[in-house]
Amino acid sequence: MPLKTINAIEIKVGSYIIIDGLSCVVKNIDVSKTGKHGASKVRVEAVGIINGQKKIAVMPGHDKVEVPFVEKRKAQILAMNNEKANVMDIESFETFDIDIDEEARGIVKEGDNVEYWNVEGEKIIKRKV
Numbered sequence: 001m002p003l004k005t006i007n008a009i010e011i012k013v014g015s016y017i018i019i020d021g022l023s024c025v026v027k028n029i030d031v032s033k034t035g036k037h038g039a040s041k042v043r044v045e046a047v048g049i050i051n052g053q054k055k056i057a058v059m060p061g062h063d064k065v066e067v068p069f070v071e072k073r074k075a076q077i078l079a080m081n082n083e084k085a086n087v088m089d090i091e092s093f094e095t096f097d098i099d100i101d102e103e104a105r106g107i108v109k110e111g112d113n114v115e116y117w118n119v120e121g122e123k124i125i126k127r128k129v
Helices: none
Strands: 004-007 016-019 022-031 041-048 054-060 064-067 070-080 084-089 095-100 113-119 122-128
Touching: 016 041, 070 095, 070 122
Parallel strands: 095 122
Antiparallel strands: 004 064, 016 022, 016 064, 022 041, 041 054, 070 084, 070 113, 084 095, 113 122
16 A cells, blocks of 8 residues: 555656556656647656566656555575575564565575565565675
């Protein structure tokens, strides 16, 4: 559930938005000028935070866009295999299984402290702390 909505014209590179139900980070934005009888158009290129899927959306500048809630927390890896890890949250001591981001797979190992992101209920390890 998104916490807020913004106008499409307010989107910035590096911000988080929801496109087609997928939480994404914005990589590129193109804004066209307003025409004689129309509103400006916004073309947004984004990449999924969890799965890395590329998304492109074109919309009027006055359209509302949802912003996902991204919670960044710390945990310690207890056990792991290639794509998943069993971690313990450092603050709440909760243990759970979590996916490992492609960029972090070769870097993290058992016993490391990591930063994981909770994006709209989906969790993923993003980097080593």
